[in-house]
Amino acid sequence: MNVISSTADAKRPGAARIGIGGPVGSGKTALIEALIPVFKARGIEIAVVTNDLVTKEDARRLQAGGLIDPDRVLAVEAGACPHTVIREDPTLNIAAADDLEAAFPDLDLVVIESGGDNLASTFSLDLVDWWMFVIDVAQGDDIPRKRGPGILQSDLLVINKLDLAPHVFVDADAILAEARQIRGTAQVIGCRCKGATVEGIETIADTIAREVLFHEIPA
Amino acid sequence: MTDLRSQLRMLQCCDSAFPSGAFAFSSGLETLVNEGRVKSATDLHQLLDGQVIPRWLDFDRPFLRQAFASAQDPDALYQIDTRCHLQNTVERLARASRRIGRSLLTVHARIATPGAKAYQDHLRANAPPEATGYEPIVQGMLGAGLGLDLSQAEVGALNTVVTGVTSAAVRLGKLGALDAQAVLAAAANAMVAGLSCPAPEYPGAFAPLVEIAAQRRTAEQISLFAN
Numbered sequence: 058m059n060v061i062s063s064t065a066d067a068k069r070p071g072a073a074r075i076g077i078g079g080p081v082g083s084g085k086t087a088l089i090e091a092l093i094p095v096f097k098a099r100g101i102e103i104a105v106v107t108n109d110l111v112t113k114e115d116a117r118r119l120q121a122g123g124l125i126d127p128d129r130v131l132a133v134e135a136g137a138c139p140h141t142v143i144r145e146d147p148t149l150n151i152a153a154a155d156d157l158e159a160a161f162p163d164l165d166l167v168v169i170e171s172g173g174d175n176l177a178s179t180f181s182l183d184l185v186d187w188w189m190f191v192i193d194v195a196q197g198d199d200i201p202r203k204r205g206p207g208i209l210q211s212d213l214l215v216i217n218k219l220d221l222a223p224h225v226f227v228d229a230d231a232i233l234a235e236a237r238q239i240r241g242t243a244q245v246i247g248c249r250c251k252g253a254t255v256e257g258i259e260t261i262a263d264t265i266a267r268e269v270l271f272h273e274i275p276a
Numbered sequence: 277m278t279d280l281r282s283q284l285r286m287l288q289c290c291d292s293a294f295p296s297g298a299f300a301f302s303s304g305l306e307t308l309v310n311e312g313r314v315k316s317a318t319d320l321h322q323l324l325d326g327q328v329i330p331r332w333l334d335f336d337r338p339f340l341r342q343a344f345a346s347a348q349d350p351d352a353l354y355q356i357d358t359r360c361h362l363q364n365t366v367e368r369l370a371r372a373s374r375r376i377g378r379s380l381l382t383v384h385a386r387i388a389t390p391g392a393k394a395y396q397d398h399l400r401a402n403a404p405p406e407a408t409g410y411e412p413i414v415q416g417m418l419g420a421g422l423g424l425d426l427s428q429a430e431v432g433a434l435n436t437v438v439t440g441v442t443s444a445a446v447r448l449g450k451l452g453a454l455d456a457q458a459v460l461a462a463a464a465n466a467m468v469a470g471l472s473c474p475a476p477e478y479p480g481a482f483a484p485l486v487e488i489a490a491q492r493r494t495a496e497q498i499s500l501f502a503n
Contacts, residue, residue: 134300134502146295148379155382156405183386 072104072164073269074154076143076180076188078207081173083191084217084250086115088261089168091250093124095262101270102165104129104157106150108142108172115170131157139172140179147184154184165270176205187269189213189261198227201236208236213244213264219256220249285422290432292439297379301372302444302501303328303437304489309448313485317451321459323486324438325466331483332437333470335363336373336412338479340433343416344426347391350398353417357399357408363479364410368490368503375502377414378405384418391421430471438463444501 077085089105096103105125107115109132116132119125131153133142142149154167169185171178180188190211192200195218201208208214214236222229229247236245244264248257266272288294305323308314314323339360346352364370381399384392395417399408412433419429442456442463451459481487490503 138299141299142297145293146297146299148295148382149297149300149375151382152297152375152378159400 071158071162072102072154072167073187074167074169074185075265075269076169076171076185077191078143078171078174078178078180078188078211079191079215080175080196083173083193083196085170085173085191086118087250088191088215088217088248088258089119089170090122090124091248091255091258092168092262092265095258096166099262099266101266102161102163104161104164104167105131106153106157106167106169107132108139108150108170109134129157129161139174140177143169143171143184144179144181147181150184166265174207176200176203176207179206179210187212187265189215191215191217193218194222194227194229194232195225198232198235201232201239204239209240211243212268213246213261214240215257215261216245216247218249219247220252279423282423282425282428286424286428286432289418289422290435290439292443295379295383296376296436298376298436298440299443300502301376301440302448302503303369303372303441304486304493304503305441305444306448306501306503307489307493308485309445309450311489313489314445314450317455317459320442320445320451321462324441324459324463327483327486328437328441329434329463329466329470331481331486332434333473334476335479335481336433336437337430337475338477339410340412340416340419340430341426341475343413344420344429345416347417347420350395353395353413354398354403354408357403357410357413360410360413360479361407365481366487366490368493369487370410372503373411374406374409377411378409380411380414380418381409384421389418389421391417427471431467434467434471438467447500 077088079085093103105119107130109115113132113134116130119130120127133149133153150169154169157167158164188211190207194216216233216236219229233245233247246257246260248261249255250258263274267274305314314320339356342356343353346356381392381396385396415433416429439460442460445451446453446456493503
């Protein structure tokens with residue numbers, strides 16, 4: 058007799074799985090690179106699955122960056138439909154996450170990075186326990202207004218590259234305010250991942266630790 | 277007469293919406309399209325009839341039948357899986373077969389198809405992921421677990437392969453969705469003829485066009501598919 062499971066495999070032991078989605082070039086890989094040392098400092102063991110459309114570019118970048126053991130990074134070549142491999146048919150990603158958990162039993166967190174996609178990209182809850190959507194200010198100040206499932210349904214909306222706002226003639230504070238208005242009580246965090254100083258990374262790490270790993274961190 | 281429940285389960289598992297990861301693979305078709313060897317619905321039909329279907333009948337089918345007969349015995353399945361690995365000489369096709377097979381195992385373990393969890397656990401405990409979990413072994417074991425008869429399991433597995441390659445051709449822009457259905461209807465003749473013949477006692481494959489095409493894909497090639 059077959060059974061009906063809940064959306065996620067609720068009884069699955071092991072590491073929590075989170076998704077990072079968003080349009081190509083919005084800074085998903087850079088955000089992971091910024092988060093890795095923060096997680097390491099907090100003693101949170103992580104591994105990463107990347108979903109490049111047609112190459113292993115993101116996985117190789119992380120493996121070569123020296124921030125994480127290269128064996129803790131797996132690439133899933135998703136083909137032409139990055140939303141397919143995280144939503145309609147997430148089985149290749151599930152298998153990759155399973156492989157990482159089997160190889161590294163002490164993992165706390167498996168980060169699954171989507172390939173670049175449009176604002177309609179969402180994660181299957183068969184694959185992840187929680188997911189964030191990453192956009193950046195340089196894509197235009199109307200992105201939150203355009204809504205789309207990624208903007209509306211993600212557990213966390215990250216607006217990246219705040220430092221670029223003046224260079225592309227947009228108001229970062231206005232974008233953040235509009236995004237917060239559109240998402241209601243759902244969280245929005247602005248950040249920048251590169252440069253002499255970073256911004257918002259600790260807040261994102263706090264959110265993940267609190268909402269996914271159930272660490273006691275004040276909101 | 278096959279019962280309605282097994283027919284429904286076969287339809288469920290052969291549906292293109294059933295998650296198996298198969299959408300990521302073209303079985304060499306992408307290279308053939310890029311090289312101008314497959315340019316139309318007619319070319320695709322010939323490829324299915326001359327390469328894809330015969331390769332499945334000669335290689336995958338015997339392994340599926342062996343796995344179907346040993347579905348209750350994880351260790352016997354593992355031995356069949358290992359033989360399949362040793363006889364797989366086309367690494368890119370073998371890798372695709374393993375990834376699809378292991379994805380199927382994951383899904384069926386989650387929905388509690390009889391036998392799936394036991395074999396998944398057996399592989400995790402005993403076998404390296406790069407050498408086991410081949411698609412026909414998993415399909416044969418699952419077919420028995422789902423209560424299909426052997427014929428249904430074979431039809432379902434072959435149909436999955438043929439529809440997968442045809443779907444890849446649509447994504448590659450070599451035919452439209454309606455033409456694809458005409459190709460599938462025409463390919464049914466070769467599928468029925470092949471399945472009506474006795475299965476070979478020993479697996480063996482000779483489909484050089486798709487096998488070499490799958491291997492010829494270079495690391496630098498920007499592709500829509502993983503093979």
